[in-house]
Amino acid sequence: MHILIIGGDRIDSVALRLRALGAEEVTHWNARKESSTSRKRLPKRTDCIIMITEYLGHNIMKIFKKEAKRQKIPFLCTKRCEHDILCRFCRLAGIQGENCPLLENQNEEKER
Numbered sequence: 001m002h003i004l005i006i007g008g009d010r011i012d013s014v015a016l017r018l019r020a021l022g023a024e025e026v027t028h029w030n031a032r033k034e035s036s037t038s039r040k041r042l043p044k045r046t047d048c049i050i051m052i053t054e055y056l057g058h059n060i061m062k063i064f065k066k067e068a069k070r071q072k073i074p075f076l077c078t079k080r081c082e083h084d085i086l087c088r089f090c091r092l093a094g095i096q097g098e099n100c101p102l103l104e105n106q107n108e109e110k111e112r
Helices: 012-020 058-070 082-093 101-111
Strands: 002-006 025-029 048-052 075-078
Touching (some): 002 012, 012 025, 012 082, 048 058, 048 082, 058 075
Parallel strands (some): 002 025, 002 048
């Protein structure tokens, strides 16, 4: 699965966790410059778009949401919180129960 993340500044830890969940490639556009971001085209092999809403203007969100719908690419609108991003991605990917990486972290914290 190829994932495009639009928005946010530092997504290194999220990208690592998404790769651990099966993403082959994670591409990131920080979208700080609306003029250059709005002209970009979605990568051809995009299977999922994650939009971090706290760092995006309404126009950018509208442009890429419309394009995702046109190409029938699932998209997620999330806060910048890593937990929120991973929870929504797990729901989209059908990862639940014992396979959920967030449950593993909660179990580790309880053991401490």
